[in-house]
Amino acid sequence: MDTLKAYIREGEHQQQDFKFRIDDAKKIARTLTAFANTDGGRLLIGVKDNGKVTGIHPEEEFHMIQGAAEMYCKPAIPFESQVWQDKHKLVLEIRIAPSENKPHKSPDENGVWKTYIRRDDHTLLANKILIGLWKQKKFNHAKPEKFDEEELAFLKVIKQEEPATLSRLYRKSELPKSRVDKLLILFISWDLVAMDISEEGTFYRLK
8 A cells, every 4th residue: 555655656757657447458558568668667557647546447457458468569578467455446556577578569559560668758669770779789799999980970970960860860971871770779889879769859969
């Protein structure tokens, strides 16, 4: 009980979301994949956005979550659950761990499978640079002791344009888009470039 109240006092944030109830398995699957693709998170079902506890039937909501995690998340997402009681009302907690098996995908409103991430209290689409970065981490591309002219020139473009969008880097660098993508992924993995993702968009800057 005290634990539930402490969770609710935190409000919604990058690792916590409130749900009145689950009506759409595909929609909640996007939240599950966003948590798994980012830092993990906690769903409190039976709680309004304003933190008011409304209560639910845990078995019904559990089956909705289970169906979403297995049918509408690729790969399927494991989760843990716990039921909390607030007076006579029940709240279902669903815990998602950060995944080592990124990227997970879920269908959008049109049934197209896409990759989602969590930023603050929002579920956002992951861009191809982030997805490429996840794949890059599976390989060991050591940071070189020095950079070639092309790499140095591109770092200079990032510095001049920061905070730079991907489309602007495409235009200003005069490199093939595939090369820009690859360089960005390498520079981020080498901790030279930061990628700032928010509702407003994705921006790149030197660290």
